[in-house]
Amino acid sequence: MSRGAKVGLAASLGAFASLCFAQSQTATASTSNVAQGPSIATCVACHGALGAGSEMGVPRLAGKNPEYLAHALSMFKAGTRVSPQMQTVAQNLSDSDMRALAVFFSNQHPPLVKAPQPPAPELVAAGKQLAEMGAGTSVLACFSCHAAGGKGNGARFPGIAGEPAAFTVARLHEFQARAKAAPPKAGTMTAVAGTLNDTQIEQVAAYLSVSGP
Structure with missing residues (x-):
């Protein structure tokens, strides 16, 4: 992702980045730096704070194997795993971006998402x-x-x-x-x-x- 693109995206998604940074104090220094960037803000906009997922059907990222997460992003970027929303995001990520995001979310442990009504x-x-x-x-x-x-x-x-x-x-x-x-x-x-x-x-x-x- 170019520096110009990062700056522009950071401006529009700064609120999400601030939220995620505030809730990621247990992450390592390297992943805390990732939390301040625009890519993490894009993720939490759909996947919830710290990647907890959403009752609307957005998957949980938190706590998953980082190799799995990075590989999934690479498949979205290549188009071998289909999701218009994810492909739009992944196409702008470098291999190092994917790895950093994967490591960050693998280290997060937010509570489970609760449905409006618990299952029977x-x-x-x-x-x-x-x-x-x-x-x-x-x-x-x-x-x-x-x-x-x-x-x-x-x-x-x-x-x-x-x-x-x-x-x-x-x-x-x-x-x-x-x-x-x-x-x-x-x-x-x-x-x-x-x-x-x-x-x-x-x-x-x-x-x-x-x-x-």
């Missing part, structure tokens, strides 16, 4: 069963790939605990659409999502939304 206990219980045990031989347990508690497993399998329910539902539907468009490779998230029905998706989303990351 029966939904949460059913979702817990699916996440931990799956459903027979047809539906794999979420945690078999995403690690115990959905905390994430390296750069390939992101943390899924604490994601707003609306995001999990939308993301799984996205994978399902891919599965319908072309036969997915075995073991991929596309293949797994293709085995879920709408009720199971709602259950898993409810459980993950109240699970600490």
Whole structure:
């Protein structure tokens, strides 16, 4: 990102940058410097203070593996992962920008986003069963790939605990659409999502939304 572009964006997003800087005192000195810049302000404008996510379906960034976050940004920039909003942001980021943002958000631990109405206990219980045990031989347990508690497993399998329910539902539907468009490779998230029905998706989303990351 050019110096001129940074200055212009900083002027329009200064309020967001100030908010994020004020809430990031636990970050290291290097990531605190990132928090003062325009890129972090752009992120929190949608992803919430410290990357907590949004009940409207914007994913949580806080606490995720930095390698995963940086790789996701690189895919948005390359267009191999599609999101018009994210591609607009990522196209102006350098590799060092992506890495700095990834490290910053990986070090943040804001509270979970709370929905206007908490999910029904029966939904949460059913979702817990699916996440931990799956459903027979047809539906794999979420945690078999995403690690115990959905905390994430390296750069390939992101943390899924604490994601707003609306995001999990939308993301799984996205994978399902891919599965319908072309036969997915075995073991991929596309293949797994293709085995879920709408009720199971709602259950898993409810459980993950109240699970600490």
